[in-house]
Amino acid sequence: MAKRVTGPEIERLIQLLARIPGLGPRSARRAALHLIKKKEPLLAPLADALAVARDKVGVCSRCGNVDTADPCAVCADPQRDQSVIIVVEDVADLWALERAGAMNVAYHVLGGTLSPLDGVGPDDLNIAGLVERVAAGGIVEIVLAVNATVEGQTTAHYITDRLAGMDVKITRLAHGVPVGGELDYLDEGTLSAALRARTNF
Amino acid sequence: MPDKVAIGRLSLTDFRNYSELTLRFAGKHVVFTGNNGAGKTNLLEAISLLSPGRGMRRITYSEAAREGSTGGFTLFAEVEGMAGPATIGTTAGDEAEGGQRRVRINGAAARTNEALLDHVRITWLTPAMDGLFTGPAGDRRRFLDRMVLAVDPGHGRRVADYEKAMRGRNRLLSEGRFDRAWLEGIEAQLAELAVAIAVARQDFVRLLTILLERAPGEAASRFPKAAIKLTGFMDDQQALAASDMETRFAASLAESRWRDEAAGRMLEGPHRQDLEVVHAEKSMPAAQSSTGEQKALLVGLVLAHARLVGDLTGAAPILLLDEIAAHLDPSRRATLFSIIDDLGGQAFMTGTDAALFSALEGRAQFLSVNAGTVTETVFDG
Numbered sequence: 001m002a003k004r005v006t007g008p009e010i011e012r013l014i015q016l017l018a019r020i021p022g023l024g025p026r027s028a029r030r031a032a033l034h035l036i037k038k039k040e041p042l043l044a045p046l047a048d049a050l051a052v053a054r055d056k057v058g059v060c061s062r063c064g065n066v067d068t069a070d071p072c073a074v075c076a077d078p079q080r081d082q083s084v085i086i087v088v089e090d091v092a093d094l095w096a097l098e099r100a101g102a103m104n105v106a107y108h109v110l111g112g113t114l115s116p117l118d119g120v121g122p123d124d125l126n127i128a129g130l131v132e133r134v135a136a137g138g139i140v141e142i143v144l145a146v147n148a149t150v151e152g153q154t155t156a157h158y159i160t161d162r163l164a165g166m167d168v169k170i171t172r173l174a175h176g177v178p179v180g181g182e183l184d185y186l187d188e189g190t191l192s193a194a195l196r197a198r199t200n201f
Numbered sequence: 202m203p204d205k206v207a208i209g210r211l212s213l214t215d216f217r218n219y220s221e222l223t224l225r226f227a228g229k230h231v232v233f234t235g236n237n238g239a240g241k242t243n244l245l246e247a248i249s250l251l252s253p254g255r256g257m258r259r260i261t262y263s264e265a266a267r268e269g270s271t272g273g274f275t276l277f278a279e280v281e282g283m284a285g286p287a288t289i290g291t292t293a294g295d296e297a298e299g300g301q302r303r304v305r306i307n308g309a310a311a312r313t314n315e316a317l318l319d320h321v322r323i324t325w326l327t328p329a330m331d332g333l334f335t336g337p338a339g340d341r342r343r344f345l346d347r348m349v350l351a352v353d354p355g356h357g358r359r360v361a362d363y364e365k366a367m368r369g370r371n372r373l374l375s376e377g378r379f380d381r382a383w384l385e386g387i388e389a390q391l392a393e394l395a396v397a398i399a400v401a402r403q404d405f406v407r408l409l410t411i412l413l414e415r416a417p418g419e420a421a422s423r424f425p426k427a428a429i430k431l432t433g434f435m436d437d438q439q440a441l442a443a444s445d446m447e448t449r450f451a452a453s454l455a456e457s458r459w460r461d462e463a464a465g466r467m468l469e470g471p472h473r474q475d476l477e478v479v480h481a482e483k484s485m486p487a488a489q490s491s492t493g494e495q496k497a498l499l500v501g502l503v504l505a506h507a508r509l510v511g512d513l514t515g516a517a518p519i520l521l522l523d524e525i526a527a528h529l530d531p532s533r534r535a536t537l538f539s540i541i542d543d544l545g546g547q548a549f550m551t552g553t554d555a556a557l558f559s560a561l562e563g564r565a566q567f568l569s570v571n572a573g574t575v576t577e578t579v580f581d582g
Contacts, residue, residue: 114386116368116372117368122380150362150394153389154386154387154390156386157385157386158386187354
């Protein structure tokens with residue numbers, strides 16, 4: 001065991017930083033040292049921002065997005081077409097779609113995917129909330145923007161079943177040729193999905 | 202002849218009995234000789250880890266790190282690969298890094314370990330596989346899937362996804378959660394993957410059969426011809442279109458939920474498939490052939506597979522043949538060496554006695570392995 005050269009306060013800071021995704025023990029040490037060196041220009045404003053985030057940021061009771069307001073800025077935005085809901089697994093996916101900026105509509109964050117092996121069932125996801133939103137009326141289309149993984153597709157299948165019989169159009173993201181992709185390099189699964197989902201030109 | 206893929210340098214750090222070792226190869230075949238327990242097979246195993254997966258011994262990474270070493274093991278290789286010269290580094294077994302094996306290619310982290318297949322394809326034959334025909338069907342399935350993976354890099358992902366979805370369904374059923382919509386969702390995915398797996402295996406068996414029938418005359422006279430066939434899943438429905446097979450299997454899964462729940466596992470699917478191997482001339486199941494014949498059949502299969510990989514990718518795979526001389530009489534041995542030469546790939550072989558490989562003098566580099574040190578031997582046989 002190496003001898004410890006820092007006090008418990010710094011050690012605690014390093015351990016907390018190491019829990020942030022993308023940081024390991026080594027990079028956490030670097031980050032901690034950097035913060036300590038830049039106390040005024042970085043550490044202080046960061047601490048303030050963290051405190052504000054802790055006090056103000058919550059989960060939107062309607063769509064599951066994170067924001068300082070409830071309902072969130074997306075749900076409250078009158079410029080958005082609130083009759084179309086894009087269903088995503090995680091807030092990170094919402095942000096990704098917003099970066100793309102292709103549709104100015106509402107969202108619904110599930111908070112994960114169905115996964116029996118991880119003990120995640122329908123009740124652990126924000127699926128009932130989605131059914132309620134559709135049942136309340138005014139929703140024309142649900143876009144299932146879940147990952148093209150086994151769990152994602154299982155979840156999409158499940159949601160489709162739960163919404164069956166309701167007067168709403170259910171669509172999903174296209175699976176197939178990526179923009180800028182060459183057919184030659186695609187695997188057979190992707191190619192056959194692309195062929196099955198071909199569209200009018 | 203396909204391009205030559207060869208390993209030029211191999212470095213091991215804290216791997217099995219080696220703390221630090223660098224070997225340089227001359228581009229020819231390599232024969233490792235030495236006593237039992239000298240560490241010959243460990244060298245082949247290190248090479249086998251230049252392909253995705255857990256290598257030829259299906260290791261637990263933490264066990265492969267040298268005893269007394271602090272972290273995990275690291276392997277590094279310079280290869281003349283399918284995409285030109287490349288460096289491959291891989292490390293695993295360090296507890297702090299979790300159970301994953303990390304791969305670096307040309308100095309950059311690989312996105313997936315399957316990326317290794319863009320540079321080298323590796324095929325092996327080990328004494329542990331001698332019981333393949335008499336052993337459990339699961340071993341034959343794994344053997345088959347490894348072979349499929351070498352020609353179809355997406356196969357590993359497919360099998361892993363299928364097994365995960367199947368475990369998920371098993372879990373739901375065992376917990377008594379007969380949530381129809383959820384099960385249907387899983388079963389739709391299972392059906393898609395199951396048919397994709399079955400079709401990939403079937404395609405592969407068809408291709409390999411063509412090559413087995415076309416085996417060169419000399420080889421045919423020395424190595425018995427094998428006839429291979431898949432059984433155990435949708436055997437009578439191969440003529441159906443894939444989408445029809447998916448619909449049928451999904452329906453069959455929906456019907457068998459209670460039965461599967463009672464059994465505690467899924468009773469139907471590609472995870473129950475078996476690779477049937479028959480000694481073609483004698484029309485005798487491989488499992489009933491003599492030990493020597495079984496070995497010869499197995500060698501024939503592995504070599505046909507190597508040829509297939511070479512034909513499909515334009516580069517012969519690297520062959521790892523552990524204790525290959527055992528069970529083969531001198532004439533078969535000589536034929537084996539000439540087939541290996543003909544394949545055009547680099548072969549790494551081990552044996553206790555250099556004399557068994559005398560026919561390879563001049564065509565191979567002979568390295569003698571002794572308690573963790575490796576020295577070049579000048580062949581004096």
